[in-house]
Amino acid sequence: MITVQASDFIRILPQEILSAFAILVMVFEPFLPSSRKVVLGWFSLLGVVAAGAAAVRTSYSLGPAFNASIAADPFSIYFIALFLLVAALCLLGSFNYLQRDNINHGEFYALILMGTVGMCFMAASTELIMIFLGLEISSLSTYVLAGFKRHDGLSNEASLKYFLLGSFATAFFLYGIAFVYGLTGTTNLMTLSERLSRTGTGGTPLLWVAIVLMFIGLGFKVSTAPFHVWTPDVYQGAPAPVTAFLSVGPKAAAFAVILRIFLGAFHAVGSVSFQMLWLSAILTMVVGNLAALWQSNVKRLLAYSAIAHAGYVLVGIAAGSAEGVSAVLFYLTVYALMNVGAFILIAPIAGTGERALRVEDYTGLGYTRPGVAACLTVFMLSLGGIPTTAGFLGKFYLFRAAIHAHLIGLVIVAVLTSVVSVYYYLRLVVVMYMREGQPQATSEPLPLALRVALATSVIGIFVLGLFPLLLKKKGEAEASPRHTKLAQVR
Amino acid sequence: MVPVSHVLALSVILFGLGAAGFIVRRNIITIFMCIELMLNAVNLAFIAFSRYLGDPDGQIFVFFVIVVAAAEAAMGLAIIIAVQRNRQTLSIDDLDSMKL
Numbered sequence: 163m164i165t166v167q168a169s170d171f172i173r174i175l176p177q178e179i180l181s182a183f184a185i186l187v188m189v190f191e192p193f194l195p196s197s198r199k200v201v202l203g204w205f206s207l208l209g210v211v212a213a214g215a216a217a218v219r220t221s222y223s224l225g226p227a228f229n230a231s232i233a234a235d236p237f238s239i240y241f242i243a244l245f246l247l248v249a250a251l252c253l254l255g256s257f258n259y260l261q262r263d264n265i266n267h268g269e270f271y272a273l274i275l276m277g278t279v280g281m282c283f284m285a286a287s288t289e290l291i292m293i294f295l296g297l298e299i300s301s302l303s304t305y306v307l308a309g310f311k312r313h314d315g316l317s318n319e320a321s322l323k324y325f326l327l328g329s330f331a332t333a334f335f336l337y338g339i340a341f342v343y344g345l346t347g348t349t350n351l352m353t354l355s356e357r358l359s360r361t362g363t364g365g366t367p368l369l370w371v372a373i374v375l376m377f378i379g380l381g382f383k384v385s386t387a388p389f390h391v392w393t394p395d396v397y398q399g400a401p402a403p404v405t406a407f408l409s410v411g412p413k414a415a416a417f418a419v420i421l422r423i424f425l426g427a428f429h430a431v432g433s434v435s436f437q438m439l440w441l442s443a444i445l446t447m448v449v450g451n452l453a454a455l456w457q458s459n460v461k462r463l464l465a466y467s468a469i470a471h472a473g474y475v476l477v478g479i480a481a482g483s484a485e486g487v488s489a490v491l492f493y494l495t496v497y498a499l500m501n502v503g504a505f506i507l508i509a510p511i512a513g514t515g516e517r518a519l520r521v522e523d524y525t526g527l528g529y530t531r532p533g534v535a536a537c538l539t540v541f542m543l544s545l546g547g548i549p550t551t552a553g554f555l556g557k558f559y560l561f562r563a564a565i566h567a568h569l570i571g572l573v574i575v576a577v578l579t580s581v582v583s584v585y586y587y588l589r590l591v592v593v594m595y596m597r598e599g600q601p602q603a604t605s606e607p608l609p610l611a612l613r614v615a616l617a618t619s620v621i622g623i624f625v626l627g628l629f630p631l632l633l634k635k636k637g638e639a640e641a642s643p644r645h646t647k648l649a650q651v652r
Numbered sequence: 653m654v655p656v657s658h659v660l661a662l663s664v665i666l667f668g669l670g671a672a673g674f675i676v677r678r679n680i681i682t683i684f685m686c687i688e689l690m691l692n693a694v695n696l697a698f699i700a701f702s703r704y705l706g707d708p709d710g711q712i713f714v715f716f717v718i719v720v721a722a723a724e725a726a727m728g729l730a731i732i733i734a735v736q737r738n739r740q741t742l743s744i745d746d747l748d749s750m751k752l
Contacts, residue, residue, distance in 0.1 A: 294720075302723060306731075318734050318738050319747045326683055333670070333690035337667060337694050337697065340713075344704065398750050
């Protein structure tokens, strides 16, 4: 018997508010003249802030909701807060971009909100079918966002590739769910965990197949090698603020699902998950970092860097300990700040139609536009993991967790590849400061909204880099004990 | 009565055909149909398991999958139309403007 209580609705309050605002944006959209569409953007931002307040309210009434298909726990609240931060930064970064590139339609804001709803459901669901629905809500929104420049061939191509490969991956994920359901008779992660641990460790070969199928589906979303082939093309073709959203939001949400499924529900069959994560982490770090070395397009370069960063996160997940989970949570926030910051900053530098995207176009930018160059330098140093930035500490925590889990080989590869990565991050800095020349980049001043978003990212990077415990303590609380069992099984 | 293993074998074959078609075929619409084939193989597996377990949940999941597949079809065809308008092509081989 399924009963629905009032508390159930409070436990998904952030998602409800975001959905309501998304629908209102769509309702108001036709009544606003093209020059006033930015009002909808500010309205959406209000929605994100309201959802943030709702998340605070939800954190006071934690517990399962809707027949245990959704859990409002510290883990989901942390991720919801992260998604709201990403959505807010991307909204702030997109106002001017949409006007400039003549794609000023209100649907953009509604789609960002709906995508965020999907991600929140992914992180909060404890039921495989609900996770699938969340995945699809966020995917369908982002497919359209990637192709939002409707008359631009590159944007079309990005959207199509993202759509085809994304749906392909979803089918694998779903097939995995079907097998899990057939083998255990349940799709609820709690019940699943109980039943699997009752039948003993190891599992049957068919269960391994199911695990691998699900990992393929999620691997596409987080762009781990060898499922990363779509990433550079999609990140390059999509409008820059959308790329900022894509490179962080769906990725973090899929990592939340990976944590819940592979370290939570499937801990009884930990050895298979572990080998898969280990192999995937190594491949992803090597492929991402080496391929980034040869890129001449800044967006492609950052796309390969995003692939490499997924590899670092997998190192933390492979550690399988509470320490690893807490490091992953910390790293995802840091990654969100630096990656969103970098992508929304690329948009104004590239100019109308995103023309100046080659690395050479940044020549001498440090002298013509010192503020912009300084911000970009901070993001690059943080992505490269230079001390005093949050990127360094994020990597440090991940690798330390892996060492404590005795994954020495994995950490050696991780450290070596991240040394390699410093080369391509610093290449951009060198071009900006140490080369003579007139930059191709445009020189219009940055709009206020974008400045706010950039300031938030830069300040966030330094605050977390110098005082990590502000967030790390929270992350440790969220890494609940049930995630620790993988290490013991192994 | 057909045993569950037969239905599952059919499901695996359909899924394999869909996945193979996705990789081999060059027409975007055909590739899209291959994805639909894969989703329907999943549906078949859900129904087979549902009957095997005597549990109606699996059949309910199929409705979710059908709804999502419909939404995906609407979205996908819209994207394909946008591509066709700008590029005048439906071959995946022509969509390579972002290679190095």
